Amino acid sequence: MTTLFDPIQIGDIAAANRIAMAPLTRNRSPNAVPRAMTATYYSQRATAGLLITEATAISHQGQGYADVPGLYTPESIEGWKAVTKAVHEAGGKIVTQLWHVGRISHTSLQPNGGKPVAPSAIAAKSKTYIMDGEGNGHFADTSEPRALELSEIPGLIEDYRKAARAAIDAGFDGVEIHAANGYLLEQFMRAGSNQRTDAYGGSVENRIRLTLEVVQAITREIGSSRTGIRLSPVTPANDVFDPEPQVVYTALIEKLAPFDLAYIHVVEGATGGARDFTQGDAPFDWAAFKDAYINAGGKGVWMVNNGYDKKTATDAIASGKADMVAFGKPFISNPDLVERLKTDAPLNELDQATMYGGGEKGYTDYPTLNA
Numbered sequence: 001m002t003t004l005f006d007p008i009q010i011g012d013i014a015a016a017n018r019i020a021m022a023p024l025t026r027n028r029s030p031n032a033v034p035r036a037m038t039a040t041y042y043s044q045r046a047t048a049g050l051l052i053t054e055a056t057a058i059s060h061q062g063q064g065y066a067d068v069p070g071l072y073t074p075e076s077i078e079g080w081k082a083v084t085k086a087v088h089e090a091g092g093k094i095v096t097q098l099w100h101v102g103r104i105s106h107t108s109l110q111p112n113g114g115k116p117v118a119p120s121a122i123a124a125k126s127k128t129y130i131m132d133g134e135g136n137g138h139f140a141d142t143s144e145p146r147a148l149e150l151s152e153i154p155g156l157i158e159d160y161r162k163a164a165r166a167a168i169d170a171g172f173d174g175v176e177i178h179a180a181n182g183y184l185l186e187q188f189m190r191a192g193s194n195q196r197t198d199a200y201g202g203s204v205e206n207r208i209r210l211t212l213e214v215v216q217a218i219t220r221e222i223g224s225s226r227t228g229i230r231l232s233p234v235t236p237a238n239d240v241f242d243p244e245p246q247v248v249y250t251a252l253i254e255k256l257a258p259f260d261l262a263y264i265h266v267v268e269g270a271t272g273g274a275r276d277f278t279q280g281d282a283p284f285d286w287a288a289f290k291d292a293y294i295n296a297g298g299k300g301v302w303m304v305n306n307g308y309d310k311k312t313a314t315d316a317i318a319s320g321k322a323d324m325v326a327f328g329k330p331f332i333s334n335p336d337l338v339e340r341l342k343t344d345a346p347l348n349e350l351d352q353a354t355m356y357g358g359g360e361k362g363y364t365d366y367p368t369l370n371a
Contacts, residue, residue: 012226017338019049020324038079052094052326056068056071056099058070061116062099064106095175097176098163118187118193120194128140156210157217163175174222227261234270253289254292254293261298262301269307271306272328
């Protein structure tokens with residue numbers, strides 16, 4: 001019987017086990033540059049089969065929260081080189097999550113104080129994290145966005161391609177395309193945030209077009225075996241909604257199958273919330289969703305996420321429901337989570353007050369079992 005602790009091949013990546021560290025925004029990269037303690041943080045967690053970094057902006061325009069890292073300046077790329085070097089020296093494998101937040105941003109974070117961009121000029125009922133004049137972080141309402149011009153779409157896709165190349169140049173083993181949690185690509189896919197009437201709006205085929213074009217550009221640049229994607233078909237995160245998520249995401253997954261991606265990372269239910277949350281008139285059929293991928297020829301690793309513990313993760317792997325399981329917050333407070341799961345050791349409690357922003361406290365100082 002296959003277990004959580006068995007090795008697995010993820011495209012070009014040979015992973016030591018089937019436990020992934022999910023992306024976790026920590027707001028500790030001023031000027032979008034990872035710091036020395038970022039390298040420590042990730043290397044401490046390198047026993048995960050796969051580390052997926054915190055969401056990382058592909059461009060200044062893609063930035064949506066204060067002090068999150070980027071991949072669009074030489075300084076950022078150099079910062080990430082130190083991180084990947086430390087992780088590899090610790091025996092780990094690491095990919096970065098490529099991020100454009102779309103409308104989930106604030107004018108203070110945008111180039112020249114401009115409006116955030118979105119598929120349509122519809123403000124999100126959501127919050128973002130910004131700095132005040134004294135450098136103190138706080139949450140604020142997102143700013144009103146503007147609709148992307150059709151002429152801007154090719155440049156946006158090019159930003160994704162360049163960021164993927166920068167990630168490989170920085171030493172990452174691959175990339176994860178962030179098409180989840182109510183950010184730009186998902187904003188295009190969901191009817192509630194996309195009221196366009198051009199080739200990127202209206203029909204399901206049009207709404208999933210941008211995501212597929214981004215996947216095509218990145219896989220052509222770095223190869224499909226080093227590319228994954230994260231999806232959250234029913235999450236309400238960041239004020240996204242669609243009345244027919246099964247239809248939209250089945251169409252998407254069938255189109256993704258021929259790309260032969262390294263993995264598909266699926267957030268089941270509401271991100272960070274109820275696993276049985278759904279949108280539309282019927283519960284989302286997760287088994288049918290995976291079957292649609294397989295029936296369309298998809299062979300990539302199927303990774304699941306959202307509130308899993310050892311028992312439910314073990315059952316998911318043993319039953320064939322999933323090939324890998326991603327754990328989020330438990331990895332923040334337990335750098336040796338893999339060992340703790342293996343030995344049924346108790347978990348450190350998470351300090352909520354230090355999750356966003358700050359320094360080493362609540363970041364690199366959580367004790368391991370050995371400590």
